[in-house]
Amino acid sequence: MTGAADTDRARDDPGHAGEIVADLYRAHALTLVRAAKLLLRDQEAAEDAVQDAFLGLYRALPRLRDHDQVLPYLRAAVINRARSVLRSRRRALLRPVHHEPPAGSAEADAMIREDQRAVIIAVAGLPRRAREILVCRYYMGLSDAETAAVLGVSRGTVSSTASRALAALGRDLKEGT
Amino acid sequence: MNEIEERLRDAFDADAQTVRPDSLRPPPGRDAGLPRPTGGLRRGNWLTPLAAAAAVAAVVLAVAVVVPRIWTGGPAHKPRHQQRHATATRQPRTFLTVTTSPPVIHGDHLLKYQAFTLEKRSAHHGGRLIRVLMRSLGAIDAVVAPDGSVVAVADYGCRSQVFRIDPGTGARRLIRTLPESAQNMALSPDGSKLAYLTYPASDRQPCGPARQPTAPVRYQVNPGGLAQFLPSVVAIVDLATGTGVRAATANPGDPPWSLSWSPDGKAIAAVHSNSVELLSAAHPDFAAARRLRPPSGCGYVASTWTVSGILAVLGCGKQDPALSPRTLIRLSTAGQRTQAWRLPACIDGVHLVVDPTRRYVLVQSDVGYGNGRPCGLRYMTWSARILRVRRDALTAIAVLPLQGGDEPQVTGW
Numbered sequence: 285m286t287g288a289a290d291t292d293r294a295r296d297d298p299g300h301a302g303e304i305v306a307d308l309y310r311a312h313a314l315t316l317v318r319a320a321k322l323l324l325r326d327q328e329a330a331e332d333a334v335q336d337a338f339l340g341l342y343r344a345l346p347r348l349r350d351h352d353q354v355l356p357y358l359r360a361a362v363i364n365r366a367r368s369v370l371r372s373r374r375r376a377l378l379r380p381v382h383h384e385p386p387a388g389s390a391e392a393d394a395m396i397r398e399d400q401r402a403v404i405i406a407v408a409g410l411p412r413r414a415r416e417i418l419v420c421r422y423y424m425g426l427s428d429a430e431t432a433a434v435l436g437v438s439r440g441t442v443s444s445t446a447s448r449a450l451a452a453l454g455r456d457l458k459e460g461t
Numbered sequence: 462m463n464e465i466e467e468r469l470r471d472a473f474d475a476d477a478q479t480v481r482p483d484s485l486r487p488p489p490g491r492d493a494g495l496p497r498p499t500g501g502l503r504r505g506n507w508l509t510p511l512a513a514a515a516a517v518a519a520v521v522l523a524v525a526v527v528v529p530r531i532w533t534g535g536p537a538h539k540p541r542h543q544q545r546h547a548t549a550t551r552q553p554r555t556f557l558t559v560t561t562s563p564p565v566i567h568g569d570h571l572l573k574y575q576a577f578t579l580e581k582r583s584a585h586h587g588g589r590l591i592r593v594l595m596r597s598l599g600a601i602d603a604v605v606a607p608d609g610s611v612v613a614v615a616d617y618g619c620r621s622q623v624f625r626i627d628p629g630t631g632a633r634r635l636i637r638t639l640p641e642s643a644q645n646m647a648l649s650p651d652g653s654k655l656a657y658l659t660y661p662a663s664d665r666q667p668c669g670p671a672r673q674p675t676a677p678v679r680y681q682v683n684p685g686g687l688a689q690f691l692p693s694v695v696a697i698v699d700l701a702t703g704t705g706v707r708a709a710t711a712n713p714g715d716p717p718w719s720l721s722w723s724p725d726g727k728a729i730a731a732v733h734s735n736s737v738e739l740l741s742a743a744h745p746d747f748a749a750a751r752r753l754r755p756p757s758g759c760g761y762v763a764s765t766w767t768v769s770g771i772l773a774v775l776g777c778g779k780q781d782p783a784l785s786p787r788t789l790i791r792l793s794t795a796g797q798r799t800q801a802w803r804l805p806a807c808i809d810g811v812h813l814v815v816d817p818t819r820r821y822v823l824v825q826s827d828v829g830y831g832n833g834r835p836c837g838l839r840y841m842t843w844s845a846r847i848l849r850v851r852r853d854a855l856t857a858i859a860v861l862p863l864q865g866g867d868e869p870q871v872t873g874w
Contacts, residue, residue: 313485318477327480328851335486335551372585373856403472422466423473454465 301345309338312355315424316362322419323366325408333369337361359424359434363416370412406456414449417442552821555581555591555628556814556847556874557611559601560867570677574670577601579613581628584874588847588859594631595624598670602644604873606652607817611873612700614639614646614657619668623655623700637700642666644692647720647729649742650819654699656720656729656742658692661709691716695731695745708745717747719812721765724819730771735760735782737773739794753796755782762786765813765822770799772822772850774811778832785831786811789824789855802855805846807836816874822850825871827863847871 313334320330340361341354348354407415413435420431421442428446432439558580565573579595582588595601599615599622606612611626613633621643626633643657660666693716698705710717710733717731722742729740738750755761755775760782764773770793776786785808791800804811810827829843830836843863848855861869 314480314482317485318480321480322473322476326851326854330480331486332552397475399468400472400475403468404476407469407472418469419473422470423477450463450465450469453469457465457468 301342304345305338305342308341308354308358312358313338316358319359319419319423320362320366322404322407322423323363323415324369329369330366333362333365336365356430356433359420359426360436363420363434366416367412402457403453406453409456410449410452413437414445414452417446418449421446552584552849553605553816553874554584556584556588556823557594557603557605557872558582558588558861558869559603559872560869561600562867566680567677569680571674571680572677573673574598576673577615579603579611579626579872580869581611582859584849584858588861592628592631594626594628595633598673600644602646602657602872604646604648604814605817606648607650608652612636612646612648612652612655614643614655616642616644617669617671618642618666621657637698637703639698641696642692643696645718645720647722648817649722650724650726650817652817653701654697654705654726654742656695656697656722658717658720659694659696659707660690660692661694661713664690664713690714691718693717695720695729695740697729697742697745706743706745708740708747710747719763719765721813721815723766724768730764730766732761732764732773737761737764737771737792753792753794763812765815766819767815767822768819770794772813772815774804774813774824784809785836789850802850804848804855807831812871814871814873821874823858823871823874824848824850824855829863845869845871 316334316337317327317330320333321327324330324333337358341358344357345354348357407418410418416435417431420426420434421428426434428439428442431442435442560578560580562576562578564571564575575598577597577600578593579597579601580593581591583591594603594611595613595615597615599617601613601615603611603613603626605628606625609628611628613624613626615622615624619640619642621639621641622635623637623639623643624633625636639657641659643655643659646655646657648655690713693713694707694709695717696705696707715734717733717738719730719732721730722728723730723739727742729742729745731738731740733747733750735755737753738747739753740746740750753761753771753773756777759775759777762774762776762782764771766772770791772789772791774786775788775790776782776784777788778785785806787804787806787808789802789804790798793799804824805826805828807828807830808826809830810825812825814823814825815821824847826846826848827843828846845861845863845868846857847859847861849858863869
């Protein structure tokens with residue numbers, strides 16, 4: 285996490301912003317890409333979303349007054365960009381092209397067990413907000429308050445949506461077995 | 462934590478581990494050429510003595526730079542592609558097409574020659590036209606250079622003109638004239654060399670028109686005679702010096718096609734005799750080229766070279782493999798197939814373009830006619846489908862109709 289002195293210096297010295305962004309990238313890019321991949325099911329698109337978020341941060345860094353807001357800003361930016369990608373995909377689906385995706389890599393297949401894959405598939409079937417909340421809560425390890433801040437919803441919405449999503453997941457997985 | 466929460470956390474962690482740290486792109490930063498952030502001055506202290514001195518210096522510098530440019534009639538500012546800093550690892554947001562408009566013929570008189578238009582289109586809004594960059598009566602081929610500018614070749618048969626175009630404004634500058642036809646151009650990764658296909662010196666092509674006729678002209682079929690073969694010579698020219706090397710196929714009736722540079726700029730791939738052949742860029746020679754052969758009964762139709770291997774379109778069948786190719790594959794330089802995608806049915810023309818970073822590929826597949834079902838069974842609407850190759854997906858980003866005689870072709874991005 286960057287400090288207040290760093291953000292102040294970034295405000296006065298734009299060149300310093302690049303170093304701050306690079307540090308943040310090294311510290312958080314992997315987690316954010318993994319989180320975005322859980323939402324998008326596509327590593328390339330996830331990397332795009334995270335790169336876009338960091339570019340946005342680079343431009344916005346001098347305007348950020350509160351250094352504690354940098355990481356929540358990044359998380360929210362990644363989630364917003366993931367939403368944009370999903371919207372674009374829906375538009376692309378309107379133009380049907382017969383496409384036969386290749387099987388996932390053998391390495392990735394070996395890393396995920398069948399029961400874990402069933403969970404991931406069940407999560408993919410949930411509404412968008414439920415997926416986002418589950419990823420924030422159970423992958424990023426955010427509290428309900430932090431999740432609410434990242435997604436721009438109330439804390440009560442986070443709790444109730446998570447509760448409903450877990451119930452739905454339980455039903456899906458029970459039916460699947 | 463209940464059981465479902467544990468399973469969820471467990472599954473998320475397992476899925477996340479499939480993203481390996483070493484597979485991530487480099488961070489965006491000054492090395493990636495990011496624009497400088499805005500809003501660096503705090504409200505209230507903007508008119509410090511330092512800022513005032515900087516402002517005065519900027520005005521003096523601007524006057525010193527702009528006035529002589531205006532005086533000599535040159536551009537008053539740097540082209541936008543030089544102002545805009547490329548983000549090295551992002552996929553392009555726009556692509557280039559060349560639309561061919563057919564000649565206008567009335568009876569036995571020609572009113573307008575065939576014309577070519579170079580266009581910049583959005584990759585995010587279904588190929589929406591953003592800007593017309595160039596119009597020409599010479600066949601245009603264009604690619605995006607590493608600095609963000611567009612390098613375009615207008616081929617007039619007996620000569621070709623190479624332009625550098627600012628994609629933001631359309632302003633263009635002639636950077637070289639080649640004394641021959643230049644087709645199917647490919648720009649080296651550093652932007653310094655141009656590879657193209659041309660005819661042997663003994664097979665001079667007639668000069669095409671440079672201007673539209675002011676009055677109807679008597680229409681003649683092939684006034685310069687038919688070209689006996691397609692261009693069979695690969696030429697590589699240094700854009701700064703004009704020096705170059707070339708290689709001809711042993712049989713002019715068996716021309717190469719689909720040129721692309723290796724990411725390190727040391728080799729060129731060409732589709733030739735149904736194979737992908739890898740030529741040395743310094744000493745091109747088809748006899749010494751390494752050949753990546755297709756599977757039995759198949760042929761490669763088009764190819765391009767990316768940082769993760771060679772992408773090639775594979776067609777199979779008893780007839781022409783170029784008709785209805787159905788597979789896009791990724792090959793290692795040793796010829797091993799590492800990935801495959803299924804292409805749309807009924808393709809009668811396909812080609813690939815790669816961006817300057819050699820990471821992102823577009824596939825243009827012209828759909829409307831081909832072998833096998835459902836092609837030929839019913840009338841199909843002709844269209845050019847522009848597909849984007851992602852890690853594990855082939856996604857349509859635009860469908861351009863082929864109607865009214867105008868035929869758009871993706872040429873770069």
